[in-house]
Every structure is written in C-alpha cells, then in structure tokens.
Amino acid sequence: MSNQSSPKKHLMKGNEAIAEAAIRSGCKCFFGYPITPQTEISAYMAKRMPKVGGVYLQAESEIAAINMVYGCAGSGVRCMTSSSSPGIALKAEGISYIAGSDLPCVIINVQRGGPGLGGIQPSQSDYWFMTRALGHGDFHALVFAPASVQEMVDTVCDAFDLADKYRMPAVILADGLLGQMMEPVHFPEDYDFNKNTEKPWAANGHGNKRKHNIINSLFLQPDVLEDENFKRFKRYEIVKKNETKAEIDIEEDTELLVVAYGSVARIAKAAVDMARKNGIKAGLFRPITLWPYPEKELQKAAEKVKKVLVVEMSMGQMVEDVRISLKSRIPIEFHGRTGGIVPTPAEVFEKLKEMDGDDNA
Amino acid sequence: MYFKKVTIITGHYGCGKTNIATNIALDIAKTGKTCTVVDLDIVNPYFRTADFKQMFEKMGIKLVAPIYANTNLDIPAMNFNLTSILINSDYVVIDVGGDDAGAMALGVHHDYLNNRDDVEMLYVINKYRLLTEDIDNTIELMRDIESCSRVKCTGIVNNSNLGLETYAETVLDSLEYADEVCKKALLPLEFTTFNKDLKVDIEKKYKPYPMDIYVKTLWNMV
Numbered sequence: 275m276s277n278q279s280s281p282k283k284h285l286m287k288g289n290e291a292i293a294e295a296a297i298r299s300g301c302k303c304f305f306g307y308p309i310t311p312q313t314e315i316s317a318y319m320a321k322r323m324p325k326v327g328g329v330y331l332q333a334e335s336e337i338a339a340i341n342m343v344y345g346c347a348g349s350g351v352r353c354m355t356s357s358s359s360p361g362i363a364l365k366a367e368g369i370s371y372i373a374g375s376d377l378p379c380v381i382i383n384v385q386r387g388g389p390g391l392g393g394i395q396p397s398q399s400d401y402w403f404m405t406r407a408l409g410h411g412d413f414h415a416l417v418f419a420p421a422s423v424q425e426m427v428d429t430v431c432d433a434f435d436l437a438d439k440y441r442m443p444a445v446i447l448a449d450g451l452l453g454q455m456m457e458p459v460h461f462p463e464d465y466d467f468n469k470n471t472e473k474p475w476a477a478n479g480h481g482n483k484r485k486h487n488i489i490n491s492l493f494l495q496p497d498v499l500e501d502e503n504f505k506r507f508k509r510y511e512i513v514k515k516n517e518t519k520a521e522i523d524i525e526e527d528t529e530l531l532v533v534a535y536g537s538v539a540r541i542a543k544a545a546v547d548m549a550r551k552n553g554i555k556a557g558l559f560r561p562i563t564l565w566p567y568p569e570k571e572l573q574k575a576a577e578k579v580k581k582v583l584v585v586e587m588s589m590g591q592m593v594e595d596v597r598i599s600l601k602s603r604i605p606i607e608f609h610g611r612t613g614g615i616v617p618t619p620a621e622v623f624e625k626l627k628e629m630d631g632d633d634n635a
Numbered sequence: 636m637y638f639k640k641v642t643i644i645t646g647h648y649g650c651g652k653t654n655i656a657t658n659i660a661l662d663i664a665k666t667g668k669t670c671t672v673v674d675l676d677i678v679n680p681y682f683r684t685a686d687f688k689q690m691f692e693k694m695g696i697k698l699v700a701p702i703y704a705n706t707n708l709d710i711p712a713m714n715f716n717l718t719s720i721l722i723n724s725d726y727v728v729i730d731v732g733g734d735d736a737g738a739m740a741l742g743v744h745h746d747y748l749n750n751r752d753d754v755e756m757l758y759v760i761n762k763y764r765l766l767t768e769d770i771d772n773t774i775e776l777m778r779d780i781e782s783c784s785r786v787k788c789t790g791i792v793n794n795s796n797l798g799l800e801t802y803a804e805t806v807l808d809s810l811e812y813a814d815e816v817c818k819k820a821l822l823p824l825e826f827t828t829f830n831k832d833l834k835v836d837i838e839k840k841y842k843p844y845p846m847d848i849y850v851k852t853l854w855n856m857v
Contacts, residue, residue, distance in 0.1 A: 284765040285797050287649050294765060311681070314648065317736070321766070395681070454681045455852050456649045458763070458797040544854040619854055 283458040288448060289314035291423045291459050292382055295430035296354050297322055298461055301380070303329040303353040305342040307361060310394040311450035312384035315356040336361045340368030340381075347377040348489035350476025352434055356382035358450070359400050360391060369443055370409025374491030376475075376506065378437035380430065381415070382446045384453040387614045395614020396450035398536060401591035404447050405565040412503050414510055416444040416517065417564040419535040423457035429562070431462065438473070440513055447564060449587065451537040451616060513566055520568035522575045524557030530626055531579040533559045533572070533596050534586065538617065542585050545622035552623075554630045564592070569599040581629055582606045585622055587615075636662055636844065639755045641727045643741065643748065644792075645780050646759030647767050648733030651794040651850075653684050655759060655828060656730035658846040664694045668725040673717070674700035676732035677740045682850055684730045690849075697724065717744045735779035745785035757825055758788040760816055762795040762809040770815050777820060790825035791817050793841070799855070803835035810841055 286294070293315045296304070304323055306316035316332065323330035333339035339355045346353040357365060362383045372379055385400050387393035404417050416436055418429035426448065433444035477487045493499035523543070524531065530549070534542035539560040549556035559575045561568050576582060582604060584593040590608045597606055609625050611617045642659055644652045656672060663670040672691060674684040685700040692698075699720060701713050721727055731741055741748070748754050758777045760767060767773040781787055793816075795809030806829045817824045827837055831845035 283763065283797055283800065284768070285649065285761060285763045286765060290648075290765070317734075450681065451852070454679075456798055458800045540852070540854045616853055 281460040281463075283460050285456055286423055286459050287314055287454060287456050288423045288426050289384065289453040290318045291426040292356070292430055292446065292448070292453075293318035293322065295427040295461065296380065296434070297326055297328065299431050299434040300352045301328070301354050301434065302351050303331070303342075303346045305331050305333050305339040305346070305353070305355050307333050307336045307339050307357065309358045309361045311386055311396070311453050312356050312358045312382065314453070315382060315384070336364035337368065340365035340372075343379050343381075344368055344372050344375070344377065347372060347379040348375065348476070349478045350473035352378075352438075354380040354382065356384070358384045358386045359388050359397070360386075362400065362403070366409040368409075369415065370411050370413065371491045372443050373409065373413035373415065374411060374502075375489050376441040377443070377489065378434075378441055379443050380433045380437060380446065381443055383448065385447065385449040387612065393614045394450065396452075396537065396587060396616060397612065397614060398449055398538065398587040399589070399591065399612065400447065401564065401586070401588060404445050405567070405595075408443075408445070413442075413506065414513075414565055415442060416440070416513065417447050418444065419447050419562060419564050420452060421536055421539045421560060421562075423452070423455065424459045425562070426452065427459050427461060436513075436517060440509055441475075442509075442513075447536070449537055450614075517563060518566045518568035518571060519562040520571040520575075521560040521562060522558075522571065524559070524575055524579075525555070527555050528557035528578070529555040529580045530629055531557050531559055531576055531582045532622070532626070533561075533582060533584045533592070535561050535564065535592060538585050538587055541617055541619050542622055544619035545626060548619060548623040549626045549630075552627070554626055556626055561592075564595075567595045567599065569595075572596065572599045576600055576604065579604065583609060583622075583625060583629060585609045585617060587611055587617070638663060638726060640725070640753035641721065641729065641748065641751075641755070643729045643731060643754070643756040643786065644759060645731045645738055645741075645756060645784070645788065646733070647761070647764055647776055648679075648737075650733075650759045650761040650764060650767070651796065651828070652730055652733070652759050653682065654846065654848060654850045655757075655792060655794060656684055656728050657687055657849045658828075660691065660696050660728045661694060661847075663726045663728070664696050669695070669697075670726040670728065671697040671699060671720050671724040673715075673720065673727060673729045674698065675713075675729055675740050676737060677701060677713070678732040678734075678737045687849060713740065718747060721747070731784070734776065735783035738780040738784035741784035741786055748786045755789045755825075756786055757790050757792045758820075758822070759792045759794050760813065762812045763797050763805070770812065770819060773816050774819050788820070788822060790823050791820065792825055793827045794829075796829065801830060801833065803833060806833065806835050806837065810837075813841070
C-alpha cells in the first residue's frame with residue numbers, strides 16, 4: 275500500500291488536532307485555563323495563535339475564560355475555550371448565559387474521571403452533564419463525540435459552522451485517551467470558514483448606520499422570557515431534524531448490536547471484529563452527535579437485532595438515550611468501567627460471548 | 636548498536652521519545668549490561684515509559700520515575716538522585732518530557748551531564764509533526780530545549796513516521812529532511828529509526844535502526 279496519492283498527512287495528538295482545526299476554522303480567540311488531560315490545547319494555542327494573528331489568553335480561572343468567550347462571541351468573532359470535566363463544571367454558568375443570549379461558540383471537554391476532582395485518566399461520565407444539564411435553565415448545546423484524531427478535526431470544523439448557523443454553543447466531548455493519543459490526520463484544504471460568518475446580530479459597532487445590537491440573557495417580563503424559550507426550542511427542533519450523525523457498521527444478519535461512542539467505540543469495534551471472527555453476529559452503532567441524539571438512525575440499525583449492548587466509561591449514562599430511542603422494545607444490556615479504567619476489547623468480547631450464549635442456550 | 640553510558644532522549648511532544656527509549660533500554664539489557672530507564676517526563680499524563688514497568692522488570696531493567704507517575708495524581712514530583720543512578724548502572728537511558736517545557740526537569744542535572752564524553756543527548760525529529768515540518772522550526776525547538784535544560788544536544792535521531800499509516804516511502808521521504816536538519820544544527824545523524832515490520836531498505840549512511848513498537852492504543856494491541 276502506498277500513501278503517495280493520499281492527501282498530505284500530519285501525525286498529531288488529539289489535543290493538538292483540536293487546536294489546529296479550530297485555527298483553520300477561523301477561530302480568532304482562545305481563552306483557556308490548564309487542566310490535565312487537555313492542557314496541550316492551551317499550550318498549542320499559546321504557540322500558534324500569535325503566529326496567525328489570533329489571540330491566546332490564559333485567563334485567571336475557568337469562570338473568567340468562559341465569560342471572555344461570552345464577550346467575544348457577542349462581537350461575532352469565532353472563539354473557543356477548552357477544559358476537562360471539573361473545569362467545565364466551573365464554566366456551566368457562563369455557558370448558560372451564552373445559550374440564553376443565543377451566541378455561537380465552541381467548548382472542548384476532554385473528559386477525565388469524576389465526581390469531584392476524580393482522577394486524570396479518561397472517562398465518559400460527563401454524558402448527562404453535556405447533553406442534559408450543561409447549565410441552569412432550558413437550553414441545549416450541540417454535542418459532538420469524535421472517535422479518532424481525524425474526527426477531532428472534522429467535528430471541530432462542523433462545530434464552528436453549526437454553532438454559527440443555529441446561534442448556539444457547540445461542545446466537543448472527547449476524553450483523555452483521544453486527547454493524548456496520536457494518529458495521522460489531514461486538514462480539509464477547501465474548508466471555507468466564511469460561509470456562515472454573516473452575523474447581523476453581533477455587537478461589533480453600529481457606526482451610526484443601524485440600530486444597536488444588544489446581547490443579553492436577562493428578560494424580566496415573564497411573557498418575553500417564555501417567548502425567547504419557545505423561539506429557541508423551535509430552533510432545537512430543526513437541529514434535531516437535520517443534524518444527527520452516526521456511523522453504522524452492521525450486516526444483514528446482525529443479532530447483537532453494540533452501541534458506544536468516542537474512544538470506547540474504537541474498543542467496541544475491536545471487540546465486534548473479534549466476535550465476528552468467532553461466528554458471533556455482532557455489529558456496531560456509533561453516535562457522532564450526542565445532542566441531538568441519532569434516535570432514528572439507531573432505531574433503524576436495531577430493527578432486526580435481538581439484543582443491544584451499550585459500553586461506556588461511566589456507570590451508565592448514554593444507555594438511557596438508547597433505552598429512550600428503542601423504547602425498551604429489545605433487551606438492552608450495559609457494560610461500564612469507571613475511575614479511569616478503560617475497558618479492553620477482550621472484556622467487551624467476553625460480554626458479547628455471554629450474551630450470544632444466553633441466546634443459544 | 637553502540638550506546639554511551641548515558642543516553643538522553645529529547646524532542647517535540649509525540650516525536651516518539653518513549654518508544655525509542657524503550658527500544659534502546661531493551662537492546663542494552665540484551666547485551667547483559669545493567670540498565671536504568673529514567674522516566675523524567677513531568678508533562679505527560681499517559682503514554683510514558685513508566686507504562687512498561689512490568690516488561691522492564693522481566694528484562695532486568697530498573698525503572699525510575701516520578702513518584703506519582705501513573706498513580707492518577709497530577710504532581711510531577713521527583714524523588715531520586717541521578718548521580719547515584721549513574722554510579723550504580725552500566726547504562727542509563729533518560730526519557731525526557733516533550734518540548735522545552737518537558738526538558739526543564741533535566742536542568743537540575745546540567746552540571747553533571749554537560750561536557751562529558753560518556754553522555755549523549757539525542758534530539759528526536761519527525762518530519763510529519765505539524766510544528767516541526769519546517770527545518771527552521773525543528774532547529775528552533777532544539778535550541779529551546781537546550782536553553783531550558785541547559786544541556787547541549789549531541790546528535791539527531793530521525794524517527795519520522797505517520798503512526799499506523801507509515802509506509803516505506805514515509806521513511807524514505809524523510810531522509811533529506813533529516814540531512815538538512817543535521818547540516819543546519821551542525822550535529823551528526825545518530826539513527827534513522829522505523830518499525831522493524833516495515834520492508835524498507837535504508838542506506839547504511841543513514842544508520843538504520845529498526846525498532847519494535849511498544850507505545851500503542853488498546854484497540855491496536857488485539
């Protein structure tokens with residue numbers, strides 16, 4: 275095999291790929307604060323941003339960083355912040371303000387173990403936090419779950435575009451393993467980051483030529499606030515209809531469907547391959563967007579299967595979305611590891627063997 | 636392969652330092668000499684030489700690492716005395732953390748490590764890392780590492796690779812780049828390292844050093 279005809283590739287760490295993809299997506303300002311295992315994003319931005327005419331600023335805290343994003347997004351500039359689980363929790367208030375002001379921005383969460391300070395090893399225990407409760411009030415953020423360093427690049431580009439398009443925050447939900455590992459990537463050369471940059475709402479100086487724009491999330495009149503929420507949720511319905519994404523690897527006769535996202539999907543894929551080699555009819559469903567959840571895609575993939583296995587680095591969070599999507603029509607089992615322990619392909623394969631055995635007993 | 640008593644491995648984040656340090660240590664151990672690996676990485680939480688503790692133990696290699704390495708505690712504390720390690724071991728391989736930030740930990744020992752015939756500090760380069768694709772940037776980073784660690788590099792290791800997408804051409808296409816770096820840095824090329832499973836014919840003058848790949852993700856170990 276030769277790599278000569280393929281596009282130019284670079285070997286990159288997941289965290290670096292996120293930062294470089296953001297720069298190439300037109301991110302002009304990055305406000306960060308260090309925390310393991312995502313600090314390389316900050317370090318990379320500190321080195322690169324001054325060279326490309328952007329701003330890198332290490333804030334005095336996570337709370338300061340997200341509020342800088344709030345101000346920057348309000349002026350219509352593409353901006354980003356990054357952190358890991360406990361740091362994202364500190365940003366929650368600011369994220370809610372950003373959502374309540376209908377502003378686009380990109381937030382990177384390279385998850386580590388929790389609750390509390392938890393640990394510094396990979397985890398997926400922020401699923402509910404990102405998809406259900408990213409801050410106070412009624413709102414959603416777009417949530418992307420890359421599973422490779424290449425997908426870190428692709429989802430960051432999508433996140434900036436869709437955040438602008440729908441005027442809402444977008445989250446890249448990675449984990450420590452994805453952030454730290456290295457894989458070859460290529461950057462789309464024809465990427466046009468100007469396609470969504472018309473922002474008539476931005477508070478970027480009216481020059482006495484138009485009415486001034488106000489960026490605000492405070493609406494003291496109940497009917498006005500309710501109206502804002504109705505409008506926002508109407509937009510969410512469009513997002514749910516148009517922006518779900520998943521990778522489906524099933525065969526005509528798939529009986530056991532594994533559902534996993536992010537780095538765990540890579541492990542699940544290795545386990546599914548082992549199972550297939552051993553005559554077990556297994557397949558994989560991998561959501562790429564976690565909000566909106568690819569409900570219809572999952573329903574279709576699970577149409578003919580007998581059982582579903584959800585694997586996560588948590589006590590069982592995404593499994594709830596699988597149950598909601600499949601309306602508990604078929605048995606759904608769960609396998610999870612926590613504390614920074616990454617499930618091995620062998621243990622997922624064992625679980626599949628067990629489920630397959632139950633079936634044939 | 637010939638190694639000096641002390642081999643220090645430095646370079647850009649993710650250029651392959653840990654895999655190279657591991658290979659060198661195992662090759663030394665195979666000759667029956669005593670070898671100590673010092674994991675001096677104070678910046679990297681995962682994918683580090685301390686991951687190979689059990690393999691090293693089996694091969695009789697001593698591993699010295701920051702006391703909290705791989706314990707989930709994010710404190711780069713080091714509680715060992717390099718001088719006593721150097722006295723008690725035939726060979727020492729020091730795996731330094733990435734970039735100038737990681738090289739800082741080496742500075743404590745600069746008095747001992749500089750200007751000695753039995754110490755070499757290898758600067759590992761990879762043409763396919765975005766920030767060191769350009770020769771000037773590659774040299775600039777080496778100078779940053781030298782000024783931060785206060786130890787001078789003595790040779791270059793060309794470890795250009797694209798991970799699992801490394802082919803014979805990937806390595807061959809990097810030889811010229813490595814030559815240029817050596818010329819500009821006024822340093823000799825010590826090795827051209829590559830996956831030993833790769834069928835690639837590299838001229839002797841590039842000092843080919845085929846290696847095993849130890850640093851892997853879980854799903855690539857199946």
